[in-house]
Amino acid sequence: MIVFQRLQILFLLTILLLLGANSVFATEFAVGTCKPSLHSFSTISAAVSSVPSGSTVLVCPGTYAEQVTISQPLTLEGITSGNSNQAIITVPVAGLVLDEFGYAAQVEVTAGPVNITNITVDGTGNNLDGSATLIGIFYDAGSGVIKGVTTRNQLDSGDGVGIFAVSGNSEPVTIEDCSVHDFDSGGINVVGNFTATVKGNHVNGSGGGIFIKSAGSVTDNEVTGPGISVGTGIQGDFPAVTISDNTVTNWNTGLVDSDAAKYTSNTVGNTGTGVLLEVAGATVESNTITQASVGIDFECETSTVKSNTINDAATGINNVPSGLTSANTYYSVSEIRSACSGADSRKRMETPRIPHTPDGP
DSSP: OHHHHHHHHHHHHHHHHHHHHHHHTOOEEEESSSOTTSOEESSHHHHHHHSOTTOEEEEOSEEEEOOEEEOSSEEEEEOOBTTBOOEEEEOOTTOOOOOTTSEEEEEEEOSSOEEEESEEEEOTTOOOTTSSEEEEEEESSOOEEEESOEEEEEOSTTOEEEEEEEESSOOOEEEESOEEEEESSEEEEEEEEEEEEEESOEEEOSSEEEEEEEEEEEESOEEEOSOTTSOEEEEEOSTTEEEESOEEEEEEEEEEESSOOEEESOEEEEEEEEEEEOSSOOEEESOEEEEEEEEEEOTTOOOEEESOEEEEEEEEEEEEOTTOOOOOEEEEEEEEEEEOOOOOSHHHHHSOOOOOOTTOO
16 A cells, blocks of 8 residues: 555656646747737747747737847747737838848748748838848748748849748758749749758749759749749759649749759740750650740750640740650640750840859859
């Protein structure tokens, strides 16, 4: 009996210690007043700079006019209260301060992992007029997941970017299910020595839709441009990246390859050039290209191009190297194949403007 009582006491003490530990290490905090049971802050900046590393910061619906820097691992999440779950970060009244790179980042992450979910970042009223690069969300060294985020109105005289991730470390970055629109330089730019997953995003703007210069994948995105006279839908600038199952429409060039990446099962429509190959070694397979002046332009480079469907094009495959075999399906194409006539300078004009960083181009 005594032994049993001692075991009961030890068990109860263990439970109490665990409960106490959970209380001491409680990791949820709030911004706003919608979670009265949690310790709360009036601004996002105050919260992310004050909470313990690894905490979750829950942001109540509302508008927060501030510039946010996150320099420790945490989760930033917009939550539902009442009939809304829209937490909006807007430009502060005093304007945006430039970081060490000369960027005006509305949300900047300098350490990770940092996960951001269900936050809207609005660049309206930035008043930069092209004097610095405006970035909605900027991961300049950190890793993490950006999910269900909206960036909008990053308009800056041709220097506005929705989401930009750059890093020299090997930690992964995921950008998923985001709405990125009304930018005028780049929608989603990824540059660095890490593996990126860019998946299921809706990107709609001008300049360039998605640019990736890292290992990883770009899949299931909808990338819409302003018309066939402007910009590039998706550009791959790293050999170990797969670009697949995307829908790309209304760009000067739908897909641009700059470093022998792989492009499969994409749907490209209403473009000047459906696919442009700047270097040798790319794989372009099982894509559907509709309504283009040129379906696929080889730029006289040797690549694996097969099993694509090209419909309603003036030229199906252009600047094809002599002797190269490319078996595709063609519908309503005026000229199936045009021989290599020498690379031109168009590709340099079409490359989207990517902000310079120490680790980037």
